[in-house]
Amino acid sequence: MRIVLTLPYWASGLAKLTDFSGAQAEMSMFGLQPAAPIAIAVIVTQLVGAALVIHGRHAWLGAGALAIFTILTIFLVHSFWTMSGPDAVKAMHVAVEHIGMCGGLALASIQAHWARRG
Structure with a gap:
Protein backbone atom coordinates (compact mmCIF):
# COMPACT_ATOMS: atom_id res chain seq x y z
CA MET A 1 0.00 0.00 0.00
CA ARG A 2 2.77 2.46 0.93
CA ILE A 3 4.56 1.83 -2.37
CA VAL A 4 1.45 2.79 -4.32
CA LEU A 5 0.72 5.80 -2.10
CA THR A 6 4.20 7.20 -2.65
CA LEU A 7 4.29 6.46 -6.40
CA PRO A 8 3.84 10.11 -7.42
CA TYR A 9 6.86 11.09 -5.32
CA TRP A 10 9.38 8.37 -6.16
CA ALA A 11 8.38 8.29 -9.83
CA SER A 12 8.79 12.06 -10.06
CA GLY A 13 12.07 11.94 -8.16
CA LEU A 14 13.46 9.24 -10.45
CA ALA A 15 12.31 11.10 -13.56
CA LYS A 16 14.01 14.28 -12.34
CA LEU A 17 17.13 12.33 -11.44
CA THR A 18 17.39 10.77 -14.91
CA ASP A 19 16.66 14.10 -16.64
CA PHE A 20 18.28 16.69 -14.40
CA SER A 21 18.24 19.40 -17.08
CA GLY A 22 14.50 18.85 -17.41
CA ALA A 23 14.17 19.10 -13.63
CA GLN A 24 16.01 22.42 -13.69
CA ALA A 25 13.78 23.64 -16.51
CA GLU A 26 10.72 22.69 -14.45
CA MET A 27 11.98 24.67 -11.45
CA SER A 28 12.68 27.67 -13.70
CA MET A 29 9.24 27.37 -15.30
CA PHE A 30 7.70 27.90 -11.87
CA GLY A 31 10.05 30.79 -11.06
CA LEU A 32 12.10 28.83 -8.54
CA GLN A 33 15.71 30.02 -8.56
CA PRO A 34 18.45 28.95 -8.36
CA ALA A 35 17.04 26.02 -10.29
CA ALA A 36 19.80 23.43 -9.77
CA PRO A 37 19.92 23.44 -5.95
CA ILE A 38 16.14 23.54 -5.74
CA ALA A 39 15.88 20.61 -8.16
CA ILE A 40 18.36 18.66 -6.01
CA ALA A 41 16.35 19.45 -2.87
CA VAL A 42 13.14 18.32 -4.57
CA ILE A 43 14.72 15.06 -5.77
CA VAL A 44 16.15 14.28 -2.33
CA THR A 45 12.87 15.12 -0.59
CA GLN A 46 10.83 12.98 -2.97
CA LEU A 47 13.12 9.94 -2.97
CA VAL A 48 14.18 9.91 0.67
CA GLY A 49 10.68 10.80 1.91
CA ALA A 50 9.10 8.05 -0.16
CA ALA A 51 11.75 5.53 0.93
CA LEU A 52 11.11 6.29 4.60
CA VAL A 53 7.36 5.87 4.17
CA ILE A 54 7.77 2.63 2.20
CA HIS A 55 10.28 1.13 4.64
CA GLY A 56 8.15 2.05 7.63
CA ARG A 57 10.99 3.00 9.94
CA HIS A 58 10.72 6.73 10.54
CA ILE A 74 -0.04 24.30 -3.70
CA PHE A 75 1.22 27.77 -2.81
CA LEU A 76 4.07 27.85 -5.34
CA VAL A 77 2.56 26.06 -8.34
CA HIS A 78 -1.18 25.49 -7.96
CA SER A 79 -2.28 28.83 -6.48
CA PHE A 80 -5.82 28.67 -7.88
CA TRP A 81 -6.88 31.80 -5.94
CA THR A 82 -4.65 33.89 -8.24
CA MET A 83 -6.15 32.44 -11.43
CA SER A 84 -9.44 32.61 -13.25
CA GLY A 85 -11.47 30.44 -15.59
CA PRO A 86 -10.57 26.85 -16.46
CA ASP A 87 -7.00 27.24 -15.21
CA ALA A 88 -8.29 28.14 -11.74
CA VAL A 89 -10.61 25.13 -11.71
CA LYS A 90 -7.82 22.76 -12.77
CA ALA A 91 -5.41 24.16 -10.18
CA MET A 92 -8.07 23.95 -7.47
CA HIS A 93 -8.69 20.28 -8.26
CA VAL A 94 -4.95 19.56 -8.05
CA ALA A 95 -4.71 21.47 -4.76
CA VAL A 96 -7.58 19.47 -3.26
CA GLU A 97 -5.97 16.22 -4.45
CA HIS A 98 -2.73 17.31 -2.80
CA ILE A 99 -4.53 17.86 0.49
CA GLY A 100 -6.04 14.39 0.19
CA MET A 101 -2.56 12.97 -0.43
CA CYS A 102 -1.37 14.59 2.81
CA GLY A 103 -4.16 12.76 4.63
CA GLY A 104 -3.08 9.50 3.03
CA LEU A 105 0.50 10.11 4.10
CA ALA A 106 -0.65 10.70 7.68
CA LEU A 107 -2.59 7.44 7.65
CA ALA A 108 0.38 5.57 6.16
CA SER A 109 2.57 6.91 8.94
CA ILE A 110 0.09 5.74 11.58
CA GLN A 111 -0.22 2.33 9.91
CA ALA A 112 3.58 1.94 9.77
CA HIS A 113 3.81 2.78 13.46
CA TRP A 114 1.15 0.18 14.37
CA ALA A 115 2.78 -2.43 12.12
CA ARG A 116 6.15 -1.96 13.85
CA ARG A 117 4.58 -2.26 17.30
CA GLY A 118 2.59 -5.38 16.40
Whole structure:
Protein backbone atom coordinates (compact mmCIF):
# COMPACT_ATOMS: atom_id res chain seq x y z
CA MET A 1 0.00 0.00 0.00
CA ARG A 2 2.77 2.46 0.93
CA ILE A 3 4.56 1.83 -2.37
CA VAL A 4 1.45 2.79 -4.32
CA LEU A 5 0.72 5.80 -2.10
CA THR A 6 4.20 7.20 -2.65
CA LEU A 7 4.29 6.46 -6.40
CA PRO A 8 3.84 10.11 -7.42
CA TYR A 9 6.86 11.09 -5.32
CA TRP A 10 9.38 8.37 -6.16
CA ALA A 11 8.38 8.29 -9.83
CA SER A 12 8.79 12.06 -10.06
CA GLY A 13 12.07 11.94 -8.16
CA LEU A 14 13.46 9.24 -10.45
CA ALA A 15 12.31 11.10 -13.56
CA LYS A 16 14.01 14.28 -12.34
CA LEU A 17 17.13 12.33 -11.44
CA THR A 18 17.39 10.77 -14.91
CA ASP A 19 16.66 14.10 -16.64
CA PHE A 20 18.28 16.69 -14.40
CA SER A 21 18.24 19.40 -17.08
CA GLY A 22 14.50 18.85 -17.41
CA ALA A 23 14.17 19.10 -13.63
CA GLN A 24 16.01 22.42 -13.69
CA ALA A 25 13.78 23.64 -16.51
CA GLU A 26 10.72 22.69 -14.45
CA MET A 27 11.98 24.67 -11.45
CA SER A 28 12.68 27.67 -13.70
CA MET A 29 9.24 27.37 -15.30
CA PHE A 30 7.70 27.90 -11.87
CA GLY A 31 10.05 30.79 -11.06
CA LEU A 32 12.10 28.83 -8.54
CA GLN A 33 15.71 30.02 -8.56
CA PRO A 34 18.45 28.95 -8.36
CA ALA A 35 17.04 26.02 -10.29
CA ALA A 36 19.80 23.43 -9.77
CA PRO A 37 19.92 23.44 -5.95
CA ILE A 38 16.14 23.54 -5.74
CA ALA A 39 15.88 20.61 -8.16
CA ILE A 40 18.36 18.66 -6.01
CA ALA A 41 16.35 19.45 -2.87
CA VAL A 42 13.14 18.32 -4.57
CA ILE A 43 14.72 15.06 -5.77
CA VAL A 44 16.15 14.28 -2.33
CA THR A 45 12.87 15.12 -0.59
CA GLN A 46 10.83 12.98 -2.97
CA LEU A 47 13.12 9.94 -2.97
CA VAL A 48 14.18 9.91 0.67
CA GLY A 49 10.68 10.80 1.91
CA ALA A 50 9.10 8.05 -0.16
CA ALA A 51 11.75 5.53 0.93
CA LEU A 52 11.11 6.29 4.60
CA VAL A 53 7.36 5.87 4.17
CA ILE A 54 7.77 2.63 2.20
CA HIS A 55 10.28 1.13 4.64
CA GLY A 56 8.15 2.05 7.63
CA ARG A 57 10.99 3.00 9.94
CA HIS A 58 10.72 6.73 10.54
CA ALA A 59 7.68 6.79 8.24
CA TRP A 60 6.44 9.79 10.21
CA LEU A 61 9.52 11.75 9.10
CA GLY A 62 9.13 10.81 5.45
CA ALA A 63 5.39 11.46 5.51
CA GLY A 64 5.94 14.82 7.18
CA ALA A 65 8.59 15.88 4.66
CA LEU A 66 6.39 14.84 1.74
CA ALA A 67 3.34 16.54 3.23
CA ILE A 68 5.22 19.83 3.71
CA PHE A 69 6.58 19.54 0.17
CA THR A 70 3.08 18.83 -1.15
CA ILE A 71 1.49 21.78 0.68
CA LEU A 72 4.27 24.08 -0.57
CA THR A 73 3.52 23.06 -4.16
CA ILE A 74 -0.04 24.30 -3.70
CA PHE A 75 1.22 27.77 -2.81
CA LEU A 76 4.07 27.85 -5.34
CA VAL A 77 2.56 26.06 -8.34
CA HIS A 78 -1.18 25.49 -7.96
CA SER A 79 -2.28 28.83 -6.48
CA PHE A 80 -5.82 28.67 -7.88
CA TRP A 81 -6.88 31.80 -5.94
CA THR A 82 -4.65 33.89 -8.24
CA MET A 83 -6.15 32.44 -11.43
CA SER A 84 -9.44 32.61 -13.25
CA GLY A 85 -11.47 30.44 -15.59
CA PRO A 86 -10.57 26.85 -16.46
CA ASP A 87 -7.00 27.24 -15.21
CA ALA A 88 -8.29 28.14 -11.74
CA VAL A 89 -10.61 25.13 -11.71
CA LYS A 90 -7.82 22.76 -12.77
CA ALA A 91 -5.41 24.16 -10.18
CA MET A 92 -8.07 23.95 -7.47
CA HIS A 93 -8.69 20.28 -8.26
CA VAL A 94 -4.95 19.56 -8.05
CA ALA A 95 -4.71 21.47 -4.76
CA VAL A 96 -7.58 19.47 -3.26
CA GLU A 97 -5.97 16.22 -4.45
CA HIS A 98 -2.73 17.31 -2.80
CA ILE A 99 -4.53 17.86 0.49
CA GLY A 100 -6.04 14.39 0.19
CA MET A 101 -2.56 12.97 -0.43
CA CYS A 102 -1.37 14.59 2.81
CA GLY A 103 -4.16 12.76 4.63
CA GLY A 104 -3.08 9.50 3.03
CA LEU A 105 0.50 10.11 4.10
CA ALA A 106 -0.65 10.70 7.68
CA LEU A 107 -2.59 7.44 7.65
CA ALA A 108 0.38 5.57 6.16
CA SER A 109 2.57 6.91 8.94
CA ILE A 110 0.09 5.74 11.58
CA GLN A 111 -0.22 2.33 9.91
CA ALA A 112 3.58 1.94 9.77
CA HIS A 113 3.81 2.78 13.46
CA TRP A 114 1.15 0.18 14.37
CA ALA A 115 2.78 -2.43 12.12
CA ARG A 116 6.15 -1.96 13.85
CA ARG A 117 4.58 -2.26 17.30
CA GLY A 118 2.59 -5.38 16.40
